[in-house]
Amino acid sequence: MLKGRPSEIGELVMLNKKAITKVQAAVIAVIIIVAAVIGVVAYLMYPTGGPPPKEKIVVGIVQSLTGPLSPQVTMYHCYYKWIIEDYNDKGGLYVPEYGKKLEIEYIEYDDESDISKMLTLTEKLITVDKVDLIFAPCSTGLCYAAFSLYEKYHYPVVALTYGSDIAAEKMRTGEWKYSFHALATPSEVGEEVRELLEDIRDNIDSELDTVGIIHHMDQHGVEHASAIFRELTLAGFSVPVYESYPFMETEFETLIAMLRDANVDVAIDCGYEGAEFIRDCMTANYNPKLIIVGPSLEAPGMTFGPLGFSLEQIKGIVFYDGWPSASYTESEALADWAEEHKVRSVAIYGNEYGYPFPASAVFYASVQCLFEAVEKVGLDREKIAEALVTEYFDTILGKTRLRPGYAPECELGGTITQWQDRYMMEVIWPLDSKSADLIYPKPPWP
Numbered sequence: 001m002l003k004g005r006p007s008e009i010g011e012l013v014m015l016n017k018k019a020i021t022k023v024q025a026a027v028i029a030v031i032i033i034v035a036a037v038i039g040v041v042a043y044l045m046y047p048t049g050g051p052p053p054k055e056k057i058v059v060g061i062v063q064s065l066t067g068p069l070s071p072q073v074t075m076y077h078c079y080y081k082w083i084i085e086d087y088n089d090k091g092g093l094y095v096p097e098y099g100k101k102l103e104i105e106y107i108e109y110d111d112e113s114d115i116s117k118m119l120t121l122t123e124k125l126i127t128v129d130k131v132d133l134i135f136a137p138c139s140t141g142l143c144y145a146a147f148s149l150y151e152k153y154h155y156p157v158v159a160l161t162y163g164s165d166i167a168a169e170k171m172r173t174g175e176w177k178y179s180f181h182a183l184a185t186p187s188e189v190g191e192e193v194r195e196l197l198e199d200i201r202d203n204i205d206s207e208l209d210t211v212g213i214i215h216h217m218d219q220h221g222v223e224h225a226s227a228i229f230r231e232l233t234l235a236g237f238s239v240p241v242y243e244s245y246p247f248m249e250t251e252f253e254t255l256i257a258m259l260r261d262a263n264v265d266v267a268i269d270c271g272y273e274g275a276e277f278i279r280d281c282m283t284a285n286y287n288p289k290l291i292i293v294g295p296s297l298e299a300p301g302m303t304f305g306p307l308g309f310s311l312e313q314i315k316g317i318v319f320y321d322g323w324p325s326a327s328y329t330e331s332e333a334l335a336d337w338a339e340e341h342k343v344r345s346v347a348i349y350g351n352e353y354g355y356p357f358p359a360s361a362v363f364y365a366s367v368q369c370l371f372e373a374v375e376k377v378g379l380d381r382e383k384i385a386e387a388l389v390t391e392y393f394d395t396i397l398g399k400t401r402l403r404p405g406y407a408p409e410c411e412l413g414g415t416i417t418q419w420q421d422r423y424m425m426e427v428i429w430p431l432d433s434k435s436a437d438l439i440y441p442k443p444p445w446p
Contacts, residue, residue, distance in 0.1 A: 051097045057379070059084065060107040060131035062121040062146075064138050067113025068248040071306075072272060073138045075299040075357070076161050078348055079364045080135045081106065087371060094375045107131060115145050122146055126153045132379055133370065139272070140164050140220035147179040154178055156385040158370050158402065160363045161295070163189070163321065164223055172405035178385050182366035183359060184323050184407035184415070190227030192415040193292065193320055194235050196429045196438075197266065200290075204440055205265075208289065212241035212264035214255050216248070216271035224294060224321070225270040240264065249273050252280040260286055268292045268320070275307050278317065282445050289441040292318040298357040300423045301349035314419045316442035318428070322359035324397075324407060325414035327427045327435035334361060337396055338424065355424045358417045362408060365395035369402055 061080060064073050084104045087093050092101035107129055111118035118137050125131050126149065134150065136143050136159035143162040150157045158180045168185045170176040184192075201208045211232055215225035221244070229239055240262040243255055250273070259267050267288045269277045274296030281291065297303050298319050304311070328338035338356050345354020370384070372393040377383035392399045398411040414427030418439060426436035 054095075054098060054102060056103045056105045057093055057095070057133065057374075058105045058107060058129065058131045059133045059135060060109075060125035060129055061135035062109045062111050062118050062125065062137055063135075064113040064142070065108075065110035067111075069113040069138050069142075069272075071302065072161060072295070074348060075302050076295075076363065077135075077138060078345070079160070079360070079367060082344065083364060083367045083371065093371055096375070096378045111137060111142070115142055118142050119145060119149065122149050126155065133374070135367070136160065136162065139218065140223070141218050143167075143181075144219055147176060150178045151176055154381050154385070156180065156370070156373075156381055156388055158182060158366045158388075160366065164219055165227065166223070168405035170405075176404075178381075180366075180388055180402045180404060182362050182402075182408060183321065185405065186223040186227035188407055189224055189320055189415075190229075190231040192323075192429060193228050193268070194231035194237075196416055197232065197237065198235055199429075199431075200438070200440060204438075205289070208265045210238045210240060210262065210264045211266045211268060212259040212262055212288075213239060213268045213270065214241070214243050214245060214252075214259075214277075215269070216246065216273060217244050218247045218271070220294065221247075221271040225268075228268060228270065228320075245271075245273075247271075250276045252277045253284065256280055256284050256286050259288070260284075264288055266290045266292065270294050270320075272296050275303075275309075278309075278314065282313065285445060287442065287444055290318060291316070291442060292320050294319075294321045297419075298322055298359075298417070298425060300357065301345045301351060301354035304353040304423065305349045305351040310446070311419070311421070311423065312446040315421070316439045317419045319358065319417045319419075319425060322357060322417070323415040324362050324410055324412035325358035325417050325425075325427050326356070326361045326397075326412055327358070327414065327417070328356060328361075328424055329435050330412065333396065337361065353423055358414065358425050358427070361397055362410065362412065365397045365400050365410065366402065366408060368395040369393045369400055369408075 063077055064070050084106055088104055092103040094101045109121040134155045134157050136157050137146055138161050140162050143159040144164055144167055156178045160182045162181045163183050163186055165186050213225050213229055215221035241258050271294055274293035303309050328334045341356045342354045373384045373387040377387050388402050392401045400410040402408050413433035416429035417425035418428045420426045420436055428434050428438040
């Protein structure tokens with residue numbers, strides 16, 4: 001109850017009313033301003049009340065169409081265009097916010113195998129072309145450089161030809177949220193190589209002891225060689241040769257002489273130069289018990305076509321990279337896909353050997369994950385990135401999930417493969433996923 005003279009009470013009531021009125025007016029003004037701002041933003045984004053008109057999805061890529069990395073692009077990046085063709089043949093990519101399928105358009109630039117050009121052109125795709133999605137470049141080094149731009153502009157990207165523990169750690173910790181990869185990391189590869197050689201030592205050849213490792217000076221070679229060296233030395237193997245060579249080297253006589261002088265049981269080449277290394281081994285008649293190489297000789301269309309090898313010449317060569325690996329005997333569906341791959345590859349290699357390599361299926365399936373994420377959550381790139389971390393997607397490999405910093409989770413269990421008697425490599429490790437027994441020791445050169 002208010003006490004005092006009537007005039008004082010009246011004045012107080014009037015002041016309270018004025019105060020309340022001013023507060024209410026201020027609140028209402030704020031609400032109006034906020035609503036106006038929201039309205040303007042909504043209008044600018046969706047002037048018709050929905051998403052902006054869109055007739056196609058634009059996907060961009062910067063890759064090495066020329067320069068020393070161009071053969072790798074030929075072998076490994078055909079799946080980017082194939083999957084676009086496959087979706088477009090079925091009407092395009094379904095986008096939920098539009099309630100329909102949209103045709104996919106492809107913008108491509110040549111970085112000439114140069115990192116600086118790749119970065120400049122990637123930024124052009126993002127800021128000038130304003131593409132909806134991006135595919136990664138070719139090679140570990142170029143992908144690693146490009147990841148910084150994907151993170152800066154929040155573009156979820158799945159790299160195919162890539163393996164790095166340095167980047168994997170950034171993915172695992174969440175420092176990198178938009179970068180994904182289709183292959184195993186160097187540390188995962190190192191463990192598998194060590195387990196394979198331990199199994200040989202324990203069950204086939206108790207005298208297997210010495211390993212020679214050579215590697216190119218690009219990121220792939222440095223990290224894979226280091227991981228394999230670490231695993232083997234901890235397991236008690238001797239590594240008397242651990243040498244580097246320039247990126248895309250073509251002469252290996254000196255390194256082969258070092259491997260021969262050290263009398264190593266196993267020679268491992270970590271790099272993209274396996275074809276040149278094997279050719280020089282043949283010339284020098286250097287034939288250790290086992291030769292293991294990185295990405296170079298696994299694509300049949302390239303190996304038995306432009307590179308000019310015969311199956312007899314490379315029989316017994318082991319491939320450490322490119323897994324989860326398929327032998328294409330795991331299911332009827334994969335066997336059919338391999339035959340379709342052969343037909344489609346005629347346009348690339350112009351020969352009858354265009355079968356898939358061990359990682360072909362996981363490359364295709366990984367890009368499927370990106371497209372399936374769009375079909376599930378739309379073109380919101382934040383939602384796409386989240387879906388790639390949390391969701392399983394239906395792919396040619398069955399249920400598949402990308403795991404940041406690790407090899408993808410899928411129905412394939414193979415990790416290490418070997419050239420034997422088919423024009424597709426056999427899975428020889430782990431034993432519970434093998435399609436054939438290991439050939440050991442490696443046969444003599446023909």
